[in-house]
Amino acid sequence: MSESKTTDVIIIGAGAVGENVAGRVVQKGLTAVLVESDLVGGECSYWACMPSKALLRPGTVLNAARAVAGAREAVTGTIDPQQVLARRTSFTSGWDDASQEEWVASAGIALERGWATVTGEREVSIRHKDGSESRYRAAHAVVLATGSTPTIPPIEGLADLDYWTTREATSAETVPASLAVLGGGVAGVELAQAYARLGAEVTVIARSGILGTYPAEASGLVLTALRGEGIAVLTDTATNAVRKVDGMFVLDVGDGGTVTAERLLVSTGRHPHTTGLGLEELGLEPKKIRGDATGLVPDAGGWLYAVGDAGGRVQLTHQGKYEARMTGDAIAARAAGTLGATAEDWSPYAATADDVAVPQVVFTDPEIAMVGRTLEQARKDGVNASETSLPIAVAGSSLHGDDYSGWAQIVVDEDSKVLVGVTFAGPEVSELLHSATIAVVGEVPLHRLWHAVPAYPTVSEVWLRLLEKYGM
Numbered sequence: 497m498s499e500s501k502t503t504d505v506i507i508i509g510a511g512a513v514g515e516n517v518a519g520r521v522v523q524k525g526l527t528a529v530l531v532e533s534d535l536v537g538g539e540c541s542y543w544a545c546m547p548s549k550a551l552l553r554p555g556t557v558l559n560a561a562r563a564v565a566g567a568r569e570a571v572t573g574t575i576d577p578q579q580v581l582a583r584r585t586s587f588t589s590g591w592d593d594a595s596q597e598e599w600v601a602s603a604g605i606a607l608e609r610g611w612a613t614v615t616g617e618r619e620v621s622i623r624h625k626d627g628s629e630s631r632y633r634a635a636h637a638v639v640l641a642t643g644s645t646p647t648i649p650p651i652e653g654l655a656d657l658d659y660w661t662t663r664e665a666t667s668a669e670t671v672p673a674s675l676a677v678l679g680g681g682v683a684g685v686e687l688a689q690a691y692a693r694l695g696a697e698v699t700v701i702a703r704s705g706i707l708g709t710y711p712a713e714a715s716g717l718v719l720t721a722l723r724g725e726g727i728a729v730l731t732d733t734a735t736n737a738v739r740k741v742d743g744m745f746v747l748d749v750g751d752g753g754t755v756t757a758e759r760l761l762v763s764t765g766r767h768p769h770t771t772g773l774g775l776e777e778l779g780l781e782p783k784k785i786r787g788d789a790t791g792l793v794p795d796a797g798g799w800l801y802a803v804g805d806a807g808g809r810v811q812l813t814h815q816g817k818y819e820a821r822m823t824g825d826a827i828a829a830r831a832a833g834t835l836g837a838t839a840e841d842w843s844p845y846a847a848t849a850d851d852v853a854v855p856q857v858v859f860t861d862p863e864i865a866m867v868g869r870t871l872e873q874a875r876k877d878g879v880n881a882s883e884t885s886l887p888i889a890v891a892g893s894s895l896h897g898d899d900y901s902g903w904a905q906i907v908v909d910e911d912s913k914v915l916v917g918v919t920f921a922g923p924e925v926s927e928l929l930h931s932a933t934i935a936v937v938g939e940v941p942l943h944r945l946w947h948a949v950p951a952y953p954t955v956s957e958v959w960l961r962l963l964e965k966y967g968m
């Protein structure tokens with residue numbers, strides 16, 4: 497066993513979130529060791545955000561051209577799956593993390609490759625691939641940025657089969673003739689559309705509706721689009737058992753139905769990756785690990801942090817990176833003795849937006865872009881909330897596509913007259929989202945928002961229509 501080396505902060509997991517914590521603490525003058533057992537850059541770069549969006553984008557572009565007379569006539573071919581897969585692979589750098597490794601070095605962060613376990617208070621042991629071991633002691637903090645793990649439902653027969661998770665679906669080298677997608681959340685729905693547009697016959701099996709955390713009108717637009725392009729979406733459908741027959745997956749669904757497909761993607765959610773890290777031995781319950789607004793794990797002695805997917809607050813890259821900035825700064829401030837156990841809301845140390853202003857985009861075609869709370873969530877939180885919604889039908893949207901179909905909603909706190917939630921659904925609405933995020937985070941009063949004039953003729957004019965309908 498090697499001697500323990502000392503550093504200020506040890507970060508376990510070099511995904512987008514771990515990298516950002518490390519970058520931040522080093523910028524503040526601390527030393528950091530970043531530990532990674534797989535690819536530096538994590539899930540988002542190699543098996544999630546980037547490859548899934550790269551698989552979706554060509555279909556969206558083609559559909560956008562088909563939506564405009566004059567351009568439509570120029571679309572005479574179909575998608576080239578091999579080119580799409582090749583472009584996807586270029587976004588993952590062929591699953592090679594050399595450039596990320598270079599960034600880590602250039603940022604002054606020490607990188608250790610291997611599997612880390614927490615072996616004591618502020619102590620981490622790293623098992624390297626060659627069997628050797630290194631040990632570190634952190635003067636200030638150990639940060640769990642270990643991501644999340646797919647949650648696989650206990651369906652009869654499933655555990656023994658070679659089903660896909662999102663990892664295999666985002667890194668596949670060929671397009672299967674048919675694909676069954678279990679789970680109607682954002683991962684399942686995005687990948688269902690991507691593969692359908694690449695030529696697979698796709699069936700989505702959802703135990704309730706699809707995209708159930710978004711307003712029904714918004715998810716309804718996506719459902720109509722998916723069905724319109726030939727994807728079978730089975731809603732309110734239980735999956736009872738799965739088996740393989742002649743190399744094909746056969747799923748027993750609903751009351752006596754079956755779905756047969758060459759590949760099965762299980763996309764039924766993810767949970768924080770907190771097991772196998774030695775936490776039990778320290779008397780901590782892995783399933784109960786949750787970072788507070790500064791990332792600190794309460795009741796762990798003031799040195800253990802959990803952020804990003806591992807922190808159990810929000811499972812999105814941009815939000816995890818935001819948490820990382822707050823946590824990095826909180827660790828540095830605590831090291832300097834300028835921050836106590838808790839941080840004030842909206843201070844540079846508290847990821848307050850996690851609770852009230854999370855922006856999220858479903859990158860299907862049409863897209864859903866939402867920030868903050870739905871009407872139901874706001875009312876559940878005790879907000880005296882109203883909603884105003886309408887179809888997106890402005891000059892900008894009709895120019896965008898000949899049959900543009902969209903929907904928009906604002907949720908207003910009637911006591912303070914500020915927005916607490918905004919949803920847009922429709923082709924390419926994701927670029928409208930940051931305007932809404934600024935309005936929600938800035939708590940911009942409606943009487944002032946009324947002076948934010950959308951340029952003509954853009955899709956943003958929907959803001960004006962919403963405020964007019966609200967009564968401005």
Ligand SMILES: Cc1cc2nc3c(=O)[nH]c(=O)nc-3n(C[C@H](O)[C@H](O)[C@H](O)COP(=O)(O)OP(=O)(O)OC[C@H]3O[C@@H](n4cnc5c(N)ncnc54)[C@H](O)[C@@H]3O)c2cc1C
Pocket residue numbers: 508509510511512513514531532533534535536537538539540541543544545546548549610611612613641642643644662666683769772773803804805806810811812813814815816
């Ligand atoms: C299909 C799919 C598409 C997605 N699309 C989007 C999107 O478009 N936009 C968006 O915002 N979010 C998206 N997400 C969510 C996003 O991928 C995650 O929120 C994000 O990757 C979390 O980053 P992280 O750094 O917390 O974890 P990860 O990226 O998972 O990084 C954790 C790292 O820790 C390492 N690790 C774990 N344990 C150890 C250990 N003991 N020792 C050493 N290393 C360890 C792992 O190898 C991994 O590299 C998507 C997710 C999926 C599944």
Ligand SMILES: NC(=O)c1ccc[n+]([C@@H]2O[C@H](COP(=O)([O-])OP(=O)(O)OC[C@H]3O[C@@H](n4cnc5c(N)ncnc54)[C@H](O)[C@@H]3O)[C@@H](O)[C@H]2O)c1
Pocket residue numbers: 649650678679680681682683684686701702703704707708735763764765766811812856857858859
């Ligand atoms: N565009 C994006 O930002 C993006 C894209 C993909 C994934 N992600 C993130 O990745 C994470 C994982 O995505 P996900 O779609 O797997 O999770 P999710 O939690 O969004 O959706 C999981 C879905 O599976 C369903 N489900 C669970 N158990 C089931 C069962 N036994 N049978 C049938 N359905 C079942 C749930 O009802 C839910 O609809 C999410 O947190 C998401 O935020 C984000």
